[in-house]
Amino acid sequence: MSRLTKAIQSRVEAGETAFIPYIMAGDGGLDGLKEQLLFLQNSGATAVELGIPFSDPVADGPVIQAAGLRSLAHGTTLRDVLEAVKALKSDITLPLVVMTYFNPILQLGLDTFANLAKEARVAGVIVSDLPLEESEILSGVLEPAGIDLVQLVSLTSPRERVERIAKASQGFVYAVTVNGITGTRQSLPEETFKHLAALKSVSPVPVMAGFGVSTPEHVQQLSEVVDGVIVGSFVVDALHRGDRDAILPLLDAARSVRAEV
Amino acid sequence: MTNYTAPVKGRYGNYGGQFVPETLMHALAELEEAYLDAQKDQVFNEEVRYYLEQYVGRENPLYFAERLTKHYGKAKIYLKREDLNHTGAHKINNTVGQALLAKRMGKKKVVAETGAGQHGVATATVSALFGLECTIFMGKEDIRRQQLNVFRMELLGAKVVEVTQGSGTLKDAVNEALRYWVTHVDDTHYIMGSVLGPHPFPQIVRDYQSVIGQETRRQSLAQFEQLPTHVLACIGGGSNAMGMFYPFINDSDVKLIGIEAAGHGVASGKHAASLTGGKVGVLHGAMMHLLQDEAGQIQEAHSISAGLDYPGIGPEHSYLHDLGRVEYTSVTDEEALTALQLLAQTEGIIPALESAHALAHLDVLLPTTTEDDHVVICLSGRGDKDVHTIREALASKEENE
Numbered sequence: 326m327s328r329l330t331k332a333i334q335s336r337v338e339a340g341e342t343a344f345i346p347y348i349m350a351g352d353g354g355l356d357g358l359k360e361q362l363l364f365l366q367n368s369g370a371t372a373v374e375l376g377i378p379f380s381d382p383v384a385d386g387p388v389i390q391a392a393g394l395r396s397l398a399h400g401t402t403l404r405d406v407l408e409a410v411k412a413l414k415s416d417i418t419l420p421l422v423v424m425t426y427f428n429p430i431l432q433l434g435l436d437t438f439a440n441l442a443k444e445a446r447v448a449g450v451i452v453s454d455l456p457l458e459e460s461e462i463l464s465g466v467l468e469p470a471g472i473d474l475v476q477l478v479s480l481t482s483p484r485e486r487v488e489r490i491a492k493a494s495q496g497f498v499y500a501v502t503v504n505g506i507t508g509t510r511q512s513l514p515e516e517t518f519k520h521l522a523a524l525k526s527v528s529p530v531p532v533m534a535g536f537g538v539s540t541p542e543h544v545q546q547l548s549e550v551v552d553g554v555i556v557g558s559f560v561v562d563a564l565h566r567g568d569r570d571a572i573l574p575l576l577d578a579a580r581s582v583r584a585e586v
Numbered sequence: 587m588t589n590y591t592a593p594v595k596g597r598y599g600n601y602g603g604q605f606v607p608e609t610l611m612h613a614l615a616e617l618e619e620a621y622l623d624a625q626k627d628q629v630f631n632e633e634v635r636y637y638l639e640q641y642v643g644r645e646n647p648l649y650f651a652e653r654l655t656k657h658y659g660k661a662k663i664y665l666k667r668e669d670l671n672h673t674g675a676h677k678i679n680n681t682v683g684q685a686l687l688a689k690r691m692g693k694k695k696v697v698a699e700t701g702a703g704q705h706g707v708a709t710a711t712v713s714a715l716f717g718l719e720c721t722i723f724m725g726k727e728d729i730r731r732q733q734l735n736v737f738r739m740e741l742l743g744a745k746v747v748e749v750t751q752g753s754g755t756l757k758d759a760v761n762e763a764l765r766y767w768v769t770h771v772d773d774t775h776y777i778m779g780s781v782l783g784p785h786p787f788p789q790i791v792r793d794y795q796s797v798i799g800q801e802t803r804r805q806s807l808a809q810f811e812q813l814p815t816h817v818l819a820c821i822g823g824g825s826n827a828m829g830m831f832y833p834f835i836n837d838s839d840v841k842l843i844g845i846e847a848a849g850h851g852v853a854s855g856k857h858a859a860s861l862t863g864g865k866v867g868v869l870h871g872a873m874m875h876l877l878q879d880e881a882g883q884i885q886e887a888h889s890i891s892a893g894l895d896y897p898g899i900g901p902e903h904s905y906l907h908d909l910g911r912v913e914y915t916s917v918t919d920e921e922a923l924t925a926l927q928l929l930a931q932t933e934g935i936i937p938a939l940e941s942a943h944a945l946a947h948l949d950v951l952l953p954t955t956t957e958d959d960h961v962v963i964c965l966s967g968r969g970d971k972d973v974h975t976i977r978e979a980l981a982s983k984e985e986n987e
Contacts, residue, residue: 381752381761381870427605428876454606454607
């Protein structure tokens with residue numbers, strides 16, 4: 326079983342909900358990365374998604390777009406991030422998932438990327454603009470390196486496609502809980518839950534729900550149908566404002582939710 | 587030479603594809619199915635043809651530019667007059683087709699990006715014509731450069747949304763239009779303006795623009811009883827060029843030449859010549875040649891012409907470039923301006939700055955031709971929208987001299 330799957334499963338078995346925060350690598354400079362990761366590790370995150378900045382992030386809302394631009398202003402590159410992570414290997418034990426657009430990987434070189442990611446002990450990779458049909462080119466180099474390629478499923482994916490994606494996904498399957506881009510939202514619609522339940526019933530890997538998750542109530546509601554949640558914009562915003570403690574109530578909700586039931 | 591292979595599932599050699607968020611995959615599959623179905627529908631095709639004829643004003647002339655020909659004293663020069671279309675450019679060929687397609691798919695709303703504003707105007711126009719709700723995304727910088735086109739779109743009932751992200755130009759407008767589409771995919775069709783984006787857009791736009799090349803082919807045979815020896819078109823994303831070239835792809839004796847915008851010169855780094863000065867990468871759903879840095883961040887394109895100001899080039903152009911079927915070259919802002927003045931003063935036609943790039947290549951090409959050659963240039967649009975920019979550019983040129 327992959328490190329990612331194992332990390333999520335162990336939380337679920339302990340009666341918790343897995344919790345994966347997303348941070349934008351290099352937002353505030355890569356020097357701050359170690360502290361951010363240690364904070365999340367000590368606060369009980371299950372894994373961390375490490376966003377790579379891209380000039381044209383079509384799948385992201387305003388918060389992550391802005392964070393990406395700040396990171397790019399620091400000159401952050403995919404290679405820099407992987408090297409920084411490699412240097413933190415002894416401190417950071419929780420699994421890291423690199424989330425990026427495809428072009429930075431392509432320009433670094435597929436093999437170089439796989440090698441650097443392996444050296445950095447990266448557990449998984451998510452590529453926002455690499456749907457199943459285009460992903461073979463990348464899974465071909467990640468598989469020998471023992472790195473999971475996590476696939477995304479959306480509300481618009483037809484049922485047959487949902488099943489195909491879930492079966493191809495490694496580590497976990499990333500369920501996009503809204504029709505749209507990343508960002509915080511007030512409430513999650515009913516149809517989302519039906520969709521997630523259907524996905525959960527066919528998925529051989531854990532189901533993590535993301536996009537639009539920003540309150541302890543969201544975490545609680547989602548934990549009824551999936552294995553865990555991914556929180557992006559809210560975390561990025563909290564870290565940027567210097568208010569990292571704002572993340573803790575969500576983490577608490579994830580850890581306590583099933584115990585309460 | 588003409589070992590052109592028709593694309594399978596949107597793959598032009600190694601280029602093209604569907605590099606999009608999963609949320610869009612279903613919409614693209616739906617669109618592809620609807621498009622293939624529409625292609626087989628004779629009633630639908632007749633409807634498209636009807637509007638191209640009665641509304642756009644096709645066919646437009648293949649005009650023999652006699653005084654321009656005398657100026658060079660070599661090959662005979664012909665202009666394919668896309669500038670005479672309703673709304674003043676080739677863009678409407680595509681929007682008529684896609685708007686009818688949107689209607690056929692039962693979509694009530696359309697969204698589009700625009701650079702120079704020509705595609706925005708063409709989209710707003712057909713939206714008014716067919717009663718579709720229209721939202722246009724346009725970069726802040728382009729809005730400043732093309733005030734009149736913004737007003738035109740609003741006059742036509744479209745909502746123009748200013749895009750301040752990134753460099754505030756065409757690529758950023760595409761990002762926002764894609765984001766909008768991702769969140770409104772249920773009732774909205776995205777009218778892509780060039781041979782760009784994920785499959786099936788490059789194919790749909792090329793097909794609807796191919797009317798340019800089909801007419802040119804027919805008119806050439808009727809007017810000078812042979813095919814042209816050379817066919818020239820400017821390239822930003824590459825839709826007028828693709829539409830002009832495609833019907834000649836298998837005529838190996840016809841030299842096809844695409845002209846990119848070299849801005850201040852390719853060596854200066856301030857240009858929009860993706861093939862001449864870019865590298866293969868992925869943007870806006872397709873693998874193609876792109877202006878980018880070593881880490882894969884997309885760079886801003888620079889051109890005096892807002893319509894060529896895009897850091898990529900349609901995937902089919904990347905493919906034709908690798909095959910060697912089309913020759914790609916570039917001309918600078920200044921060369922384009924000079925060519926624009928020459929056409930204005932020899933023929934009484936003020937071309938769009940985009941089209942002036944194709945004209946500027948005549949300086950290089952014509953000395954290599956003979957009087958028996960026939961050179962056709964796609965005059966993709968008229969220059970009315972650019973008069974302001976041209977005046978400013980000529981004034982600052984005079985100051986520097």
